Amino acid sequence: IGPDGSKEIANALKVNKTLLKLDLALNKIGHQGGIAIGEAFEHNNTLTNLDLVGNGIGDDGAGVISNALHDNKALHTISLSFNGIGPLGAEYIAEALKENSTLLTLNLTQNVIGESGAIAIGKSLE
Numbered sequence: 422i423g424p425d426g427s428k429e430i431a432n433a434l435k436v437n438k439t440l441l442k443l444d445l446a447l448n449k450i451g452h453q454g455g456i457a458i459g460e461a462f463e464h465n466n467t468l469t470n471l472d473l474v475g476n477g478i479g480d481d482g483a484g485v486i487s488n489a490l491h492d493n494k495a496l497h498t499i500s501l502s503f504n505g506i507g508p509l510g511a512e513y514i515a516e517a518l519k520e521n522s523t524l525l526t527l528n529l530t531q532n533v534i535g536e537s538g539a540i541a542i543g544k545s546l547e
Contacts (some may be wrong), residue, residue: 427454434461434468441467446474446500455482455504462489462496469495474528475503483510490517490524497523502530511538515545 422430427450434440450458455478462468478486483506490496506514511534518524534542 422448422450422454424449424451424453424457426450428457431457431461434458435464437465438467442470442472443468444472445476446472448476450476450478452477452479452481454478456485458482459485459487459489462486462493466493466495470498471496472500473504474500478504478506480505480507480510480513484513487513487517490514491520493521494523498526499524500526500528502528502532504532506532506534506538508533508535508538508541510534512541515541518542518545 422445427445427448430445434443445458450473454476455473458473459482478501482504483501486499506529510532511529514527
């Protein structure tokens with residue numbers, strides 16, 4: 422669907438109050454799509470499961486999604502595997518985890534968060 426398609430889905434998420442699960446895995450949304458989806462979560466409090474595996478959202482996309490996680494109390498599961506998220510993106514996620522007490526599952530498989538990213542996430546879970 423690419424970045425443009427993900428932006429349209431993000432616009433719909435801002436007003437949708439029924440969808441519980443969204444799977445956008447392997448849709449080449451890139452960091453622009455990740456940013457759009459993240460911004461949509463500032464308005465959506467019904468989606469409980471988000472799968473963005475293999476979309477190349479990078480640190481920028483992870484940062485905006487993390488900002489939304491500060492206040493979003495609906496999301497229980499988020500899959501961000503294979504997205505090129507590095508240590509900076511992991512630090513963004515770690516900051517969000519300090520504030521978010523409703524996220525139950527976070528999948529970061531096959532990213533490049535490195536030791537410093539893993540330490541930041543680990544400390545945020547204490």
